[in-house]
Amino acid sequence: MINIRDKGAEIWETWNRPKRVAFVLISIFFAGLLPFAADWGPTSFLNTPITSFQNVLVYPVGMFILMALGLNIVVGKSGLLDLGYVAFFAIGAYSQAILSTKFGWSTWEVLPVGIVIAMFSGMLLGLPALRLRGDYLAIITLGFGEIVRIIALNSKGTGGPNGVAGIPNPPAVFGFKFDLMHPEHYFWLVLGMILLVVWMIRRFTVRRPGRAWEAIRQDEDVAALMGVNTLVYKLWSFVIGAAVGGAAGVLYASKVMVISPDMFKFDVSVLILACVVFGGIGNIWGVILGAGILAYLPDRIRFISDARQVIFGLVLIIMMNLRPDGLLPRKKREKITEKSKK
Amino acid sequence: MRLEIKDLRVHYGKIEAIKGISVVVNQGEIVTLIGANGAGKTTTLKTISGLRKVSSGAILFDGQDISKVPAHERVDLGISQAPEGRGIFPGMTVLENLEMGKFNRKDRKSEMKEDLDRIYTLFPRLKERTAQAGGTLSGGEQQMLAIGRALMARPKVLLLDEPSMGLAPMMIANIFKIITTINTELGTTILLVEQNAQQALQRAHRAYVLETGKVVKEAKASDLLNDPDVRAAYLGTGAAAH
Numbered sequence: 001m002i003n004i005r006d007k008g009a010e011i012w013e014t015w016n017r018p019k020r021v022a023f024v025l026i027s028i029f030f031a032g033l034l035p036f037a038a039d040w041g042p043t044s045f046l047n048t049p050i051t052s053f054q055n056v057l058v059y060p061v062g063m064f065i066l067m068a069l070g071l072n073i074v075v076g077k078s079g080l081l082d083l084g085y086v087a088f089f090a091i092g093a094y095s096q097a098i099l100s101t102k103f104g105w106s107t108w109e110v111l112p113v114g115i116v117i118a119m120f121s122g123m124l125l126g127l128p129a130l131r132l133r134g135d136y137l138a139i140i141t142l143g144f145g146e147i148v149r150i151i152a153l154n155s156k157g158t159g160g161p162n163g164v165a166g167i168p169n170p171p172a173v174f175g176f177k178f179d180l181m182h183p184e185h186y187f188w189l190v191l192g193m194i195l196l197v198v199w200m201i202r203r204f205t206v207r208r209p210g211r212a213w214e215a216i217r218q219d220e221d222v223a224a225l226m227g228v229n230t231l232v233y234k235l236w237s238f239v240i241g242a243a244v245g246g247a248a249g250v251l252y253a254s255k256v257m258v259i260s261p262d263m264f265k266f267d268v269s270v271l272i273l274a275c276v277v278f279g280g281i282g283n284i285w286g287v288i289l290g291a292g293i294l295a296y297l298p299d300r301i302r303f304i305s306d307a308r309q310v311i312f313g314l315v316l317i318i319m320m321n322l323r324p325d326g327l328l329p330r331k332k333r334e335k336i337t338e339k340s341k342k
Numbered sequence: 343m344r345l346e347i348k349d350l351r352v353h354y355g356k357i358e359a360i361k362g363i364s365v366v367v368n369q370g371e372i373v374t375l376i377g378a379n380g381a382g383k384t385t386t387l388k389t390i391s392g393l394r395k396v397s398s399g400a401i402l403f404d405g406q407d408i409s410k411v412p413a414h415e416r417v418d419l420g421i422s423q424a425p426e427g428r429g430i431f432p433g434m435t436v437l438e439n440l441e442m443g444k445f446n447r448k449d450r451k452s453e454m455k456e457d458l459d460r461i462y463t464l465f466p467r468l469k470e471r472t473a474q475a476g477g478t479l480s481g482g483e484q485q486m487l488a489i490g491r492a493l494m495a496r497p498k499v500l501l502l503d504e505p506s507m508g509l510a511p512m513m514i515a516n517i518f519k520i521i522t523t524i525n526t527e528l529g530t531t532i533l534l535v536e537q538n539a540q541q542a543l544q545r546a547h548r549a550y551v552l553e554t555g556k557v558v559k560e561a562k563a564s565d566l567l568n569d570p571d572v573r574a575a576y577l578g579t580g581a582a583a584h
Binding site for chain 2: 208211214215218221222223225226228229
């Protein structure tokens with residue numbers, strides 16, 4: 001099967017800088033128009049039957065893409081299986097919920113703090129857990145996800161099973177209001193964050209951390225023999241992944257205004273992981289596409305109600321059989337490419 | 343440079359894999375550890391490079407005990423290993439693999455080029471394959487890459503773990519020739535672990551024979567080649583390299 005990602009990269013390589021910048025700007029422009037796609041004739045088939053299309057674009061689509069990008073740093077780049085990623089999402093969301101309702105902080109004030117808290121908990125989890133590998137690490141992260149949810153469920157400060165209500169929306173910025181009437185503003189906000197994360201990941205990937213993660217993923221022992229401080233780099237990927245999850249959580253809480261522990265169950269972690277694997281583990285464009293499809297599809301086919309999850313499962317099974325490396329797999333280096341032959 | 347292992351003991355869980363061995367490697371030497379499967383050769387090398395923890399005993403590098411130094415810092419001290427099974431990064435190109443060998447050396451670009459040139463002179467085959475993924479190389483080329491990558495860090499001592507494993511006889515002869523070249527022309531001290539005792543003893547200055555985690559013999563390599571016990575146990579009649 002052809003690898004669209006490699007084809008795309010090949011075309012990209014032939015472009016000069018102005019051409020690339022133009023392409024990126026045009027792409028961002030069209031992505032920014034997405035909230036209006038359901039109103040425009042030719043793309044109106046995108047409209048979702050129950051929740052409005054614009055809201056679906058923010059949550060789940062935008063949020064899932066954001067979280068999948070964050071999880072991809074951990075799972076895709078450095079090859080660490082994290083089954084408790086929802087924990088960082090929850091920590092971000094609860095930071096926003098508590099700091100805004102009890103202390104009156106605005107979303108913009110909470111955002112950096114929520115990110116730092118998520119990063120700190122990522123380090124707290126990573127320090128003991130990252131000494132273990134593979135299955136053992138996966139089990140510990142799974143446990144961590146559950147611990148966070150159960151603490152939220154049983155603490156007074158987090159509102160117990162009822163969660164926290166009355167979380168304020170973010171204050172307006174440059175006249176852009178963030179309220180129920182303006183989901184497209186939320187979308188642009190999430191889009192901005194996605195672009196920021198993509199930019200950040202691309203910076204990392206071409207520099208030393210990217211190389212270190214790549215080496216660790218391919219062979220951790222040999223990476224250490226090359227002088228890579230494996231624990232530190234693994235911790236970094238964990239902490240950066242946590243930061244993205246935390247940021248998504250802060251935004252999510254201020255969008256939905258009510259959160260409760262049952263929004264942060266294990267199945268969210270699994271779904272985000274599915275987005276990463278389905279789209280193409282390790283490749284940000286694949287991950288974005290995968291998360292976009294997996295987040296959007298259940299809402300698009302909501303009219304068939306009960307059969308919805310069955311169809312969703314079938315799509316996953318069929319696609320993973322047809323494209324086991326995901327929709328847009330990471331660069332395949334195991335094959336001899338035309339370039340290296342000469 | 344002087345590497346000295348003193349009464350080293352290493353455990354895998356409760357099983358003692360290395361039962362108090364002592365090995366000395368002097369500046370400029372090729373020293374080989376030979377022995378059968380499970381004798382503890384690879385474990386010894388992994389312990390020197392830091393992948394295995396020391397239970398007791400010491401690893402002295404230039405007189406300093408490095409047994410508590412983490413693996414990634416031992417590279418900076420001047421200990422590089424080409425691991426068993428070659429351990430190249432299959433998804434990285436030959437060039438990227440070589441660059442990984444210099445991960446911690448923040449040298450200027452010119453030094454990187456200098457090092458690459460040195461490796462390419464030693465292994466012209468790698469230069470032809472520079473943009474090719476490591477996983478697509480032949481076994482012999484991968485071994486060259488593993489050794490070349492270890493040399494990128496400009497090690498004082500090079501640890502080689504079974505470089506002949508799984509290679510065709512022609513390639514084995516080639517690799518051993520290069521090992522001598524590295525020792526004589528680059529002046530790199532080498533600790534070589536081998537099952538191919540014939541070749542190893544021909545190339546090395548001194549040798550240790552390991553049996554179930556202990557050193558049972560220690561002598562000049564040329565003496566061991568003629569030692570009747572060693573001949574019977576490790577070289578066999580005809581002693582063909584395979």
